[in-house]
Amino acid sequence: MNNAIEVTQLRKEFKSYSSRTGLRGAFRDLLTRNYKIVPAVNDINFTVKQGEMVAYIGENGAGKSTTIKMLTGILEPTSGKLRVNGMNPHREREKFTRTIGVVFGQRSQLWWDIAVQESFRLLKKVYKVSDQQYDEHMGHVIKTLDIGPLLDKPVRKLSLGQRMRCELAAALIHNPPLLFLDEPTIGLDVLVKLKIREFLKEINEKYNTTILLTTHDLGDIEALCNRVVMLDEGKIVYDGELDSLKNNWAEQKEIHFQFMNHVNLSELKSLPLTFSAEWEYDEKDQTYIAYLKEEDENISQLISVVVSQFKIKDVKIHETSIEEIVRNIYEKGMN
Amino acid sequence: MFYVTMFFQYMSQYMKTRLEYRADLIVEMISDFLNQAVNLVFILVVFGHTQFLSGWSRDEIIFIYGFFLIPFALFSSFFNIWDFNERYIVKGEMDRILTRPIHSLFQVILERMELESLFGVVTGLVIVVYAGSSLDLAINWYDPFLFILFAIGGALAYAAIFIAIASIGFWSDAKTSIMPMMYNIGNYGRYPVDIYNKVIRFLLTWVLPFAFVGVYPAAYFLGKKEWYAFSFATPLIGIIFFTLSIFIWNRGIRKYRGAGN
Numbered sequence: 001m002n003n004a005i006e007v008t009q010l011r012k013e014f015k016s017y018s019s020r021t022g023l024r025g026a027f028r029d030l031l032t033r034n035y036k037i038v039p040a041v042n043d044i045n046f047t048v049k050q051g052e053m054v055a056y057i058g059e060n061g062a063g064k065s066t067t068i069k070m071l072t073g074i075l076e077p078t079s080g081k082l083r084v085n086g087m088n089p090h091r092e093r094e095k096f097t098r099t100i101g102v103v104f105g106q107r108s109q110l111w112w113d114i115a116v117q118e119s120f121r122l123l124k125k126v127y128k129v130s131d132q133q134y135d136e137h138m139g140h141v142i143k144t145l146d147i148g149p150l151l152d153k154p155v156r157k158l159s160l161g162q163r164m165r166c167e168l169a170a171a172l173i174h175n176p177p178l179l180f181l182d183e184p185t186i187g188l189d190v191l192v193k194l195k196i197r198e199f200l201k202e203i204n205e206k207y208n209t210t211i212l213l214t215t216h217d218l219g220d221i222e223a224l225c226n227r228v229v230m231l232d233e234g235k236i237v238y239d240g241e242l243d244s245l246k247n248n249w250a251e252q253k254e255i256h257f258q259f260m261n262h263v264n265l266s267e268l269k270s271l272p273l274t275f276s277a278e279w280e281y282d283e284k285d286q287t288y289i290a291y292l293k294e295e296d297e298n299i300s301q302l303i304s305v306v307v308s309q310f311k312i313k314d315v316k317i318h319e320t321s322i323e324e325i326v327r328n329i330y331e332k333g334m335n
Numbered sequence: 336m337f338y339v340t341m342f343f344q345y346m347s348q349y350m351k352t353r354l355e356y357r358a359d360l361i362v363e364m365i366s367d368f369l370n371q372a373v374n375l376v377f378i379l380v381v382f383g384h385t386q387f388l389s390g391w392s393r394d395e396i397i398f399i400y401g402f403f404l405i406p407f408a409l410f411s412s413f414f415n416i417w418d419f420n421e422r423y424i425v426k427g428e429m430d431r432i433l434t435r436p437i438h439s440l441f442q443v444i445l446e447r448m449e450l451e452s453l454f455g456v457v458t459g460l461v462i463v464v465y466a467g468s469s470l471d472l473a474i475n476w477y478d479p480f481l482f483i484l485f486a487i488g489g490a491l492a493y494a495a496i497f498i499a500i501a502s503i504g505f506w507s508d509a510k511t512s513i514m515p516m517m518y519n520i521g522n523y524g525r526y527p528v529d530i531y532n533k534v535i536r537f538l539l540t541w542v543l544p545f546a547f548v549g550v551y552p553a554a555y556f557l558g559k560k561e562w563y564a565f566s567f568a569t570p571l572i573g574i575i576f577f578t579l580s581i582f583i584w585n586r587g588i589r590k591y592r593g594a595g596n
Contacts, residue, residue: 014592069593074433076589090589097436109431113352125344126435128337 002086004178004210005048005071010080012041012066040066042234043080050177051208053200055221055242058231064214065182067231071212072102072180085178098127101171105183108163109170110155116166117151120173127174134173141169144199161192168196172203179203181213185220197223245325253299254318257288260311271305287314341437345445353451364451371404371458391527394466395557401462402556403525403549406489408455410548414494415447417514420504430593440498440584472556484570485552491573492544493521498580505587517543525549540565547572 017035020028041063048054058064069075070082073089073096082089085099103109110119124134142148145165150158158166164184171179181200185193201224203209215221221228221242228245230238238245268279268288277292290306292298303315353360378400388396423429423443432442500513524545528536539546547569555566 066593069430072434074430075591075593093433094436094438097434100434102434104430107427107431109434111348111352113355114348118348118351122344122348125341126437 002050003047003083004050004052004085005046005212006081006083007044007046007071008081009043009045010041010067010070010082011039011043011078012063012070012075013037013039013078039078039234041070041077044231044234044236046229046236046239048210048212050210051204052227053204053211053225054213055225055228056212056214056231057216057221057228062231063234064231068180068182068212068214072100073097098174099176099178101174101176101179103164103167103171103179103181103184105164105181105186108155109167110163112156113154115152115154116147116158119155119166119170120151123170123173129174133175137175138169138173141172144202145169145195161188164188164192165196168199175207176209177207178210179212181211181215183214183216185215185217193217193219200224252291252293255290255292255299255302256282256285256314256316256318257290257306257310257312258286258314259288260313263288263310267309268306271309273302273305275301277302338437338441341441342445346448346450349448349450360451364454367452367454368458371455375400375462389527389530391530392470394470396527398463398466398470398557399527399550399553400525401459401466402486402553403489404455404459404462405486406493406548407521408452408459409486409490410493410497411452411455412450413444413448413490414497415449415452416443416497416501417518419443419501420514424504424591427593429591433588433591439588440581467556470557472558478556481555485555485566488570488573489548489552491577492547492569495573495576495580496521496543496545498577499583502580502583502587505590521545521548544572544576 014037015035016038017033019025020034044067056064056067066075070077071084071089073084073093076090085096087096087099089096110116111122120138142151145168147162147165147169150162150166155163155166168184179200185196188196197220200211204211211224213220213224226241228238228240228242229236230245265279265281265288268290275292275298277290277298280289280291281287282289290302292302299317306312375397378397387393391399423432429439432439432446435442437445496517497514500517503513520543523531523535523539524547527550528539528546531539536546540551547565551562551565552569554562
């Protein structure tokens with residue numbers, strides 16, 4: 001099977017200016033600028049096989065967007081080798097962009113003032129898609145994403161969720177074998193998120209489309225990707241399965257309890273459990289927090305024991321976020 | 336061929352958008368027209384007192400002005416890129432352009448075209464015909480073709496300057512006021528260059544070839560033999576400068592830094 005993306009020693013540097021202080025400094029800046037070279041992406045290596053769904057994650061400023069922009073041909077790398085769909089994205093840009101689809105969550109690909117279907121029609125011409133191909137493929141896409149009723153509305157009148165579904169459809173007009181999604185579900189409500197995830201899964205199964213997505217939403221990754229590439233300060237700090245990432249680094253689950261009556265922390269600590277759980281009391285929210293390892297039936301055991309002894313007002317199971325996982329890795333080191 | 340198809344596709348898209356905002360369209364056409372009228376009145380007032388300006392008569396100057404409007408109208412309809420830096424580089428619209436399989440400059444031109452400026456061609460022609468008839472200019476059968484060729488050459492020269500300046504944005508995303516300044520300098524091209532001193536004349540010919548938009552090509556139709564060499568160089572200068580500017584653009588694209596999210 002061919003590799004969709006091959007990245008070797010990829011690097012992108014930006015010059016950043018730092019200005020001196022005071023008026024004198026400002027005058028000196030006029031003559032000689034103080035600048036330092038900052039590597040936004042620092043000699044990274046990875047390959048993605050055709051048909052894989054990969055999550056590309058990391059904190060803001062970790063270099064995710066810069067990588068995506070190099071992979072899509074927007075930016076030229078400072079050094080390193082880059083083959084995407086067998087081409088050099090920046091140098092063979094016009095030929096290359098016919099083989100990819102791009103959705104940037106924060107930037108519209110559609111024309112603001114004209115109806116969605118007019119945008120589609122224009123893109124269809126841009127990508128030289130035949131009527132027959134279009135009807136066959138897009139008919140299905142439009143139906144699955146449920147955007148039929150939106151087609152005759154101008155983009156500026158759509159809600160965010162409606163727009164994102166249209167963006168996704170627009171990126172798929174030429175049925176590309178490789179799809180880049182930058183924060184595709186940011187700011188969307190749960191139902192739209194679910195619909196988009198389902199749709200992406202279906203596209204992947206049907207056409208063996210490779211999908212590389214960046215996201216802050218662990219739900220996206222869990223639903224779609226078996227593989228996670230994690231970036232921090234321009235370097236890849238993890239490349240592997242999501243499960244092992246979570247097992248290793250999201251070791252603790254938090255369960256938040258609120259009780260009807262006053263409860264002593266010592267009472268909770270002396271509950272009969274077959275494993276150890278740590279308790280804490282958060283005075284601000286008046287909640288009791290249990291920290292425990294996510295193993296076997298720990299969670300259900302803890303909840304059932306607590307419920308049998310106390311009257312509960314509220315229970316929340318707190319999912320570890322990507323940011324927390326990154327922080328854990330950072331604090332404890334990779335090994 | 337693909338690019339011709341795309342041109343008409345974008346154009347029809349553009350018309351649809353424009354027709355949706357009919358009131359805007361009319362207001363814009365009126366303000367364009369008024370702008371040109373004011374300029375013409377200015378010339379008429381200045382020449383109300385003096386009939387000659389270093390060897391050029393009033394009607395000749397008006398002819399040059401009329402001719403200038405035509406390449407200028409072509410330029411403003413298709414190379415409406417004065418806000419390129421802010422719109423495409425600072426706001427990061429260039430990201431979107433670069434993910435599409437059409438040459439980036441061509442896409443920007445297609446997206447930014449403003450066909451109502453073509454109205455200036457009509458104004459220009461009216462002025463040229465009026466000035467030409469009061470000068471009793473003789474017209475050869477090939478003159479209309481040369482007229483078109485020179486107009487296109489002039490428009491290309493004009494466009495080249497602005498493309499080159501827009502490309503600066505790829506290297507430095509600081510806001511510059513070069514663009515509006517260039518629009519001002521561009522206006523010098525519509526007066527005879529020999530009224531300026533040598534340095535400015537040299538600049539307007541070889542560095543910022545605005546003289547090839549107005550006075551040089553117009554000189555041919557006015558029968559000014561001493562300028563013929565420059566007149567016939569117009570299409571060539573247009574092509575050379577335009578090619579050069581595209582080269583600069585293509586180099587610049589490689590330096591594009593993208594806007595942060």
